[in-house]
Amino acid sequence: MMALSRADTSVLGRWWWTVDRWTLAALMTLVGFGYVMLLAASPGVAERIGASSRDMFILKQVFFLALASGVMITISLLPVKQVRRLALLGFFGALLMTAATLSMGVEIKGARRWINLPGMTLQPSEFLKPCFAVVAAWLLAEARSSGWRATAAACFLFLLVAGVLAKQPDMGMLVVVGSVFCAQLFVAGINMFIVAGCGVAGILSGIAAYFVLPHFQSRIDRFLNPESGDTYQVTIAMEAFGHGGLLGVGPGEGRLKALLPDAHADFVFAVAGEEFGLAICLLILAVFGFIVLRGLLRLLGEKDMFIILGATGLLTQFGLQAFINMASALHLIPTKGMTLPFISYGGSSVVAVALGMGMLLAMTRRRLMRTDGE
Template sequence: MALSRADTSVLGRWWWTVDRWTLAALMMLVGFGYVMLLAASPGVAERIGASSRDLFILKQVFFLAVSVGVIVVISLLPVRQVRRLALIGFGGALFMTAATLYMGVEIKGARRWLHLPGMTIQPSEFLKPCFAVVAAWLLSETRSIGWRATVAACFLFLLVAGVLVKQPDMGMLIVVGAVFCAQLFVSGINMMVVAACGASGVLGGIAAYFALPHFRSRIDRFLNPESGDTYQVTIAMEAFGHGGMLGVGPGEGRLKGLLPDAHADFVFAVAGEEFGLAICLLILAVFGFIVLRGLLRLLGEKDMFIILSATGLLTQFGLQAFINMASTLHLIPTKGMTLPFISYGGSSVVAVALGMGMLLALTRRRLMRTDAA
């Protein structure tokens, strides 16, 4: 892109202030998502009896294109507008997430989706990035209005946690809880409070183990594979072994046809079979680069709202990628969580794009921070 530093247009100012390395890494992930869509989706479309295999693929291509537009458009916003967008998005996403308890579509014993004309949406996906920014705003106000801001942030977290437990979606709750704990830690809150939050999380996990049969089943199958069905994890591990270092080649994978969620939760196994360990390590490196680059970008930052927002968004992004890849590799109990920009799913890819767009907007270099007020 040939834009002069003297260009004072909106696009020109954006190009010379946005973190172009992170933007390039995100576009690389979108490219991986497109390649993996072509590799994993056709077989899935045939297996589930989709009316048109091409339509099944084009639908995700559309969402990938939308995600690129969302990243760019949101990254153009000033800090103040990012905060306003997050507040509006949080309110709407929380309302819709609560609505799933009464009007949601039940799949595998959980109500997490709403049917809209022509599509199904998972509102909690949009709740994650918006909550991270709203919580950061409240925690950053603690220095000016006192402990009431922290109490308000904790109240919103408990509200979100209550809705997620009712769905239930323990994986989403773990991510949101980790984001909030990371923000509390970075905000400089008393370590006793952080320790109490961690202890509450452990106790909550124990309670969920005894109260939620599906949660207990996943833990038991991880600790003792013979205690239940581990079909998908077993096939996924075989796929990695079959792929070896360089893979069997694009479209040549045979085990992906045996994975019901090859296009979504277990897309990393498809990458391992067809492209090998080398590409899997490259994907891991890109995720790691985005998180580390974002944290390094904050080293010279003095605005606490920006620091906390970016910390939350990066924690969410990195943890979601870790959970997907680690569960596919049987390093942690299986969890139905998508790999950002690579797994199939419209709500997921657009919601992650929203979060990354806000991250790029918040970390743009500015000569003055007047827009952060």
């Protein structure tokens, strides 16, 4: 791939010999899958909504995939200290913009999660997720030397994020952020009663959301009793998996994708199932699993608690987001509008995931080269 000598002391040379190239290759494989699935799913969606060009989604997403790849590699070049500073700036910037959606955001399906920008729509909470995971890791790591105040600060920031997400409302995003924070508390060695208390609080919040938020209640009811409401997309998705069988009907040959309003986004996994079959779906699942397990194994022997907590948070977030998307398409959990990392259409999502994975690659580079404040 790259003809770089181990004696090369340039920034690129040091990066190449210290970065986890297996994880990088797996991530770029997902980017490749994203491009293929975009070609398969988006033209039909563009035609159905009457877009001026059937290639509209393709052209946009190719740009975002290229941008995401550049962002991921650029951030992976950074020393750990710079990653921490970037996450801190990104967190407060994304938090302010996420809060701004409550007053000036675009309302879609009863939720205000997006801000209109020239030529695109931005979802700031997507960037809030990875940045919060790193900031929380920094505070929880600092708690070992500075005591309970750092832990209290991390909990305060989590409650602040949770409050904004609940107000939008975006319960799926809140579940992901809450799960990441609980995982980090557990790894940090926080008293188990506190971790259990967070779990109970999460369950009680879910119960409260069921009675307070009509759309949340509707999704739960339709999952438990499909006859209680509209299950059109899930029904079509399940038919797509069945139609695809083991090897699929072939690239571009799927017919059920034309009936799925979100075939290019939330239900892209169903398109993969119809056109490429169970074999490719299992391969996609295996790539996600490899990235998560490889990342966790990379932490074995790591002594820096910030790196352990930061990488754990980012990997938990990445794996959980993939699980929610695929499980929703397979009707294993209630449907949730959450993208499949690097594969679903969506500029904010793909760039935000690249931001998180770039920080992961930077933090898991071999300690041999972590000098000069890294």
